[in-house]
Amino acid sequence: MIRTVLGDIAPEELGVCNAHDHLFLRSPLSPGQELDDPAAALAELNAFTALGGRSVAQWTPWGMGPRVADLPELSRRSGVHIISATGMHQAKHYRQAELRQATDLACLFIHELTTARPRAGMIKVAGAYHHLDDHARHVIAAAAEAHHATDAPIGVHLEAGTAALDVLHLLCDTHRVPAHRVILGHLHRFPDPRIHRQAAETGAFLAFDGPSRAHHGTDWLLLRSLTALADAGHAHRILLGGDTTTASARSTADGPGMPFLLSALRPRIEHELGPEIATAIFIDNPSHAFTANWRG
Template sequence: MSAAFRTSSSVRTVRTVQGNVEQGELGVVDAHDHLFFRSPLLPGRELDDVDLARQELEAYAAVGGGTVVQWTPYGLGRRAEELPALAAATGVHIVAATGMHQAAHYAPELLAARTADLAEVFVRDLTEGIGDTGVRAGLIKVASGFHALDAHARWTMRAAAEAHRATGAPIAVHHELGTGALDVLDLLCGELEVPAQCVILGHLNRSPDFVTQREAARSGAYLAFDGPSRANHATDWRMPDAMAELAAAGFADRLLLGGDTTTAGARSVSGGPGMPYLLRRVRPRLEATLGKEMVERVLVANPAEAFAVRWA
């Protein structure tokens, strides 16, 4: 595997689907969302309509959105070939992902055909392009299980760590119902020696355990509060208190916000909250608790750091 990542003589940028951009160009960032997503766990609810994706980006831009980070990984309909044109048409930067989700999200035949050297797949997506599209990914997405790391999760995280060492790309982690963050950190940052500041822990708002959240933030990893407007996941109403608790403990620079739209009906243009909800409803609520300056930091400065890497 070629070493595409260098620790010196390189510039910190964020890799979007249109190429590398400087950190300050991202604007307001939805740090975890999906324009396209397809899973056998969500039959008939696929995000696969290009025109609706464009409309959703336009609605997001209309309320001040500047960048969307799509966490859709390998094999789940990420539609990489469509992303540059969508970014150009709407003026919204898009960051694409490589990586692999939980095994349950894949058809058995796809898992059966998986390559033993998964890290090579990730590195190729990051350095050469996804498939034959030439569109390069800007992060690696993997997933843990519910309070546990199964063999599939450990396999994908080892591949992610190897790809990170080769490219410098950040690693973003789905946590099932917000659980298992400390086990993930033990594996990625302990055993596999990935710097914690290169790890983004997703969905921690879904398990409102302030003790675990503080410990995770203390590691230096980023904590993504993503997937708002899901009342069954204890998100919106506890989010201000959780973020205030972390800020008071000195971890305001570790916080990110995302929408995590995963089904067609959840798009704002289809009647759901969608991407604009993050700025239209969640942002004012957080500003009332945290203040505008801190929320601006969470939406602009923090993701600019979290998703920036030293690309060769």
């Protein structure tokens, strides 16, 4: 089943999925650009739904203003299935008091996945630039423990798209998380086809989260990256998300926002890679990536 904020659903109910985005988000690094407006979030969901969108995975983890209590009502009003995240981002996105508060991360993650209301449907972790620092290793270890207790999928913020293979080694080889339960995010920011292919060969899912107004330097290579993976036989590992991280990036402001995935990217993928691959990327692959044999 896939765990949404309104309860567990069968994979075939997920529909067209924005596999990595944010309805609410705050960070000390982005003062004044917080996503903290329920009305604006609803407008973005409605715009996405009008183009055929059916589900959104919000990767905003604990401590970054996910406003989880607001998500069920947004889901009901928009008709969009929403997958919420627990987990923890890089230390720089938290105040020291918040970091001191989060003492037993595995227990926190398990609580938010199993007994909190609404329940999270995934765990979010993050690497550092081209390496894994001590904070990342600590959080990833806790996420692996929570995964083994619940079977929740783990989404990974790869800083500038780097350290994908290091993350997979730590999660899968050291902590024994099956690779198909891992979603690697931001790979379009480091468009190395060899690394993309190696990551896909492990069985992990590869999320190309863009275009995002904050990370647009490699948007022009997105179709090239998707084509290379499809040509190598890995179309079934690809996910796409909008990764809207600031208020100005919403479609209701001056950014591409969630609707761009379906208004612009999906037609291009259908034209260049074919409708079957587009269906895999937007419907079939997310239904596998977010499905879990939930325990608890």
